[in-house]
Structures are given as C-alpha cells and as structure tokens.
Amino acid sequence: MCEFKTYETAWCPGCGNFSILQCLKTALEELGKDPYEVLMVGGIGQAAKTPQYISANSFCGLHGRSLPAAVAAKITNEKLTVIVDTGDGDSYGEGGNHFIHNIRRNVDITHFVHDNQIYGLTKGQASPTTSEGQITGVQVTGSVNTPLNPVLMAIAAGAGFVARAFSGDTKHLTEIMKQAISYPGYAIVDILQPCISFNKVNTYAYYKSRVYHLEEDYDPSNKLEAMQRAMEFDDRIPIGVLYQEQKQTFHQKNIVLAGREPLVDRIRDNSVINNLIKEFV
C-alpha cells in the first residue's frame, strides 16, 4: 500500500539529491502515505526532476512556478498530499515572488528546497544563496550580491513551519521531512546539499563540519530566537525546525473551502445559475 518506488535518475553520481530522494521515500512510507494520493510538484532544475523519480502523481511545470501550480492543486483537492521538490534558483530566484506570497497564503503544502547554493542545470552560475565573493563562470570576479537567507525571510514573512536540514544527515532529514509533511499549513525545509559538479566551495565536507542539531530544549515557538538561529550561517549552521506556529490554513480561512468536500468533488446546481441570470432581468 504505502511502498514508494524510486526510478533511475539523471543526476551526477555523488549528488546530494540522491539522499534527499531516499529520505523522501522513507518519510512518505513511514507516514503511511498512499502513493496515489501524493502529488509531487517540481519547477525546472536538477532538484525539480525529483517528481519524475518517485512513484506518485507528478507535475513538472515551469521554472520558478512550482508553488502556484502546487497550491492550486491542493485548493482543488485537499485530499492530495502536495509536496514541492525544487531548487534554490527555482524557489528563491525565478520564483521569489511566489515564495513570499505563498507563505502569506498558507495552503497546506510542503516545500523542500534542495539548496546547493548554485545553479546546477545551467552549469554553475550564482544562485540567490551563493556566497558573496564566490567565483563562477558568470560571476567571474566573484558574486557581489548579498546571499539571500531563505529561512530568515520565511520566518519574517510569517511562515508557520520553517526548518533547515542537510542532505548528508539522512536520519535527521527524514525526521524533519515527516514533521514538515504532517504540519497543517505551508511548511518549508531548506535542505543544504552539495553540488559536486559546480560548487567547489559548499562541499559535503564544508556542510558536514558546520551543521549541528538544534538543542533538545530549543523552543521553536520563540520567533526572535528562531530569527537569531536562522541568521547563524557561517562557521556553525543549526539544522532542525527553527520555527513552528499553528496558523489557520488557506482551507480553514476560505469560506468556500472550509469544512466541505474537496472542490473537485462538488456538483454544480443549475438553479443557482438561473437565479443569477434573474438578477439581471
């Protein structure tokens, strides 16, 4: 029932995406999800191919536009477990506007960002999270832009579930993924992931030596503390659920959706239309 198969991928051997895919499979299985009720959504990029590599429904849309399609699918059928797997360029670059506004919308979907701090599919240009000064094929004298801090931004914009994880710590990542998928509302997990082909700075060893688990007594409901920890992105990088708060979801707030059967199952009553026509007579 809840076995998810994974398929052959087009990723580089050693890519962080492999362990993310494996963790996703384990998380879905451990949560007892029915593959036919899971919808995987991706944009464009190496990470965005994830929906093609796991046995579930899949929607691979346009670069940067995974979130609008994903939230609308969920609005249409809330019985679907909707998971967006896509990269830092897709989520924070091309899709930056959708990132901000879907935090506000708070549709119950999960957003896994494979954040390798570089553009992989287009072979190594700076992404929104690339470190300042990092030299690439395009940023030939080093990136001059301040890197975006997506988790800090998500907390500030009002997201109810914000986590950071590392593809190299699979047990931890699986656990975070399960929590994110179970969270009722928009949940974002920024997953640090090495790009072995195009990012020679943020390597496996780089992350491995820096990440640490948030302490057992860390209180994810403290927003200021969460923002402080979110800003820790240097020699030490905390991973875990940085911030969590119960918020009303889009479905709970939308009067047409709240407490009703999914939109997709509703049958239109022609008498309503006839009444509307009469209003113009």
Add this chain to the structure above:
Amino acid sequence: MYNILVGGAAGQGIDTTVANLEVLLKKAGYYVFTIRDFMSRVRGGHNFCMIRFGNEMITSHSNQVDGMIALDDDTVELHKKNLKEDGFILCDTKLSTTDAKAIKLNMNGMAKELGNFRVSGSIAIGAILKLFGIGMDHVEETMKTLVKEAYLDMNLKAVKLGFDSVETRYSISNGNFKDWMVISGSKSLALGAIAAGVNFYSAYPMSPSTAIMEYLASKSVEADFVVEQAEDEIAAINMAIGASYAGARAMTGTSGGGFCLKVEALGLSGIAEIPLVAVDVQRPGPATGLPTRTEQSDLKFVISAAQGEFPRMVIALKNHKDAFYQTIRAFDIAEKYQIPVILLSDQYLGDSTATVEPFDLSNIKVSEPSKGEYQEGEYLRYQLTESGISPRLIPGKSRNFVSADSDEHDERGFITESADVRNQMMDKRMKKLDLLRKELLEPEFLGEVNCEILLIGWGSTYGPIAEAVHTLNKAEPGKYGALSFGDVYPLPTKVLKEKASKAKQIINIEQNATGQLKDLIREQTGILCTSSILKYDGRQISGEEIVERVRKGGQK
C-alpha cells in the same frame, strides 16, 4: 431611438445614475445599449456614458446625442458639438453654460433639501423619464431592486421632483424588452463561466478585465467556486493550470499586459495538455497604452503567443450574448481537446451594457470533466491515439499515477529526448487541430447574399458593422454584406472563400493600426482585402462612422 449622454468628473456618481437609468428604461420596455468612456483616474478628469434606447434592438453606440445630463461645465463644452439641433442639456443651475439648449434645474439644492446631495442623480433620472414621455408607474418597484432600503424613499421623492420639473418633449412607444436582461459584456462572460461549471478563477487586477474577477468573487460563495487574487499574472495562470490538472474547471483572465506575462504558461497548458480558458480583455497597447480604453490589437499576439508550436483555439467575443454562450463553449473545447482556449474580449464589449434575452440553459449541455476510472495495466497519460486526444485522469481519483510534464515526454509523461518520441508527440498534439477544425463556427454573414461590397470584421465590431450594413443597404439596396468572425483561430475559411469569390470589394474593419485579421486571412487563404477601415484611437468605431468611411471607400 434616442441617445443620452451622462458626463462629469470621476467620482461624481455617473456610474450609479447610469446603472439606475438603464434599468428603469429597460423595465419600461425599451432596449438599452450603454457604453462607458472612462479615464484612468479615480477622481476628476472627464468621464461619460452614452445610453442609447429604443423599441427595437440596438447593436451599436452612436455619437449623435439627443440630450445630455451634464454634471460639470466640461461635459457641455466637450459634447455640445455632438448634440442634435433640437437636443437638450440637463444640468444644475450652478453650471455656467448659457447655451439655449440648457434645462437648468436646482438639482443640488433639491437634493440637499431631501437630505443627501447624492440623490441629485435620481432627480436627473426623473427629468429624463418625463422628457421622453415615459411614465412613473414602474419606478417604485424597480428602484426597490436598485437602491438600499434606507435610501429608497429619498430616491423616489427625488425622481418625482425631477419628473415634475420638466415638460415632455419626445414620444416613443414602448418596446417588449421588459423581461430581458441588462448586462455588461464582462458579467456575461463571467456568468458563462459559472454556467460552464468553473471551480477556480485566478487573476491579478488589471483594467479592463477586473470586472470579471469582481463579479465572480461576488458570486463565489453562492455559486460555490474559488476566486483567488494571485500575486502576479504568472502565478494566476500557473494556478489555473495546477487547479485544472487536479480536476477543476479553471479560468484565468487579464488584459494584454498581463497576458504578456502569462505567455510561457500558455505553452505549458499546450505541451502538458491541461485544459485552460484564458481571457484577454483587450485595451490599447503597447505596454500600458491607454489603460481604460478599447482596441483589438492582440489578435496576432495571442494566436502565436509562447515559444514552440502547440494547438490552441482563439474565440473573439462579438457581443453580450456571445460572451455568455462562447465562454461555455470555450470550457467544453478546452476540456475536450485538452488545450488552452483564449477568449478575446475588449473594453468596449466588457464595460458596455446591453439588453439581452435571458440566457437559456435548457439547450446547453455542459460536458462533465472526466475524473477517470481505474485503468488496467499501466496508465499512459499521453497515450498515442488516432485522434491525438489521450485519456485524461485526475490525480487522486483512481489507482493510477497522473503525470504532467512541461518538457517533451513519452506516453507515461516522463522526460525524453528521443527524436522518434518527439515527432510522435508533436504530431499527436497538432493532430487535435484536425478534429477541432471540423467544429469551428463559420463567421456570421450579415446583409445581402449577393453583395458587391463585403465588409469583414471580428469580435466586438459585430454590432457596429451590423448597424452599418443595415444603413448602407437602405440607401443602396443589395450592395453590402459583411462577415463577422467569432472563431478566429484556427480560422474558418469556407464561407469566407465563398463570399470573397463573389465580392468586387472586400473591406476589413478593425480596431487596430495594421489590419491583423486582414493579414491572417491573407496568410491562411491568399484572399486580399481591397481596402481597410482601421481605428486605433482607443474609441470604438460606431455604425455611423463605418457607414461614413465605407462610403469614402476605406484606406487602400
């Protein structure tokens, strides 16, 4: 047939006065046709509406004015040139005009005495009814449906005051339109979407398309669907596509500028074969152009918008009735062929109101979207079939995985770079057009069967062209005919070829600067238009203007 202009600055209540007056006229049995000419501002400037009414059907506005309600001096100055010899200017005593045609009433004073200066509009309405010899019998009952209860009494008194302030000058027998609708083009379109079973509408506000979103939002609870204001147009169309993939009947709407942003996703709908209805309420471009005015300059753009090649359909809406029925058809075609269907409206049609026979649902079969059933063996979302149409299932509704892919893909929906599969998939998608061509609607022919001069237009020029052909044939019987296209892409060519082969002259009439339909006709059929009547000043061509320009022969 009479024509009344109501003009003033933005914020002076023109909208309310006109909306009430047109319903009162219709309820008295008259056919009403109103255009709205607004500036892109919230306060000040000059706005006006023209209400044309009579006891027979009216398909076009007219610039010859029988009377005006002038709320400021600008209105008098700007429009007195269009006022007929025996016309009138109904205005407040505070206006400085000394024109002999002025009927000055102390409307503001009377309104103040009634307790609210805003009821001066109702005083003007009362005066208009009396001037045209229309009784007061139906006023109370009708006003009840137009005005909040708390203000009803005050407004009724105001109408009576206005009525008693003037003498009757005109006489016009009642028509039989009392039980018809008065509705704007945008509301007709929105109502069509509701009748088609829309579940999801996403848009970003943009004039002149916002009226569709406003109407849908106001009825979303009652009619049970979701309206979502997106963060931008790109989100709006990607949301509509995501909703449609998940089984909703989805529509997105905008004007030309917003449509530009949506273009990439149009191709997504095409390659992923996800049904979509996309509305473009045209306004003059390029860029932000004339935001609140009208044009038909997006035709060539929307028939080719987005990179690559994929099947699509474009339907231009001709009038208010068409807006309703064609919107329903657009949903059905999008569903049947799993393609994007683009509805082209424009500011003229969208914002104007007309009297329409109540929409009849009894003859409409709204097709139910397929939700799908369990398929034995592996389900192939993009199965190669004879027709090119693959069986569509909805995710979560069967024990099958449903894929959608923006990259070229195989039958399962997985990304591929195989040359053979690419060819098969391109051919499969494009083949859907062969079937679609069989159900295209030929352009409507107006006028004399064996006409010498054939006029050609599309979309909202339908009404003005119909009036012009009628007028022209009255003066020169048998000489004129016209073809008005609704389906513009793929272009239906059968009737066009037949009529064009017999006509001595073919004149295309379009609200753009280059003759976009003329070019499309030439491309698709080799038929050349002999001259053009083009207008791109942001104002719709009237029946009268067409007559005048046809008599001059059009531009070569």
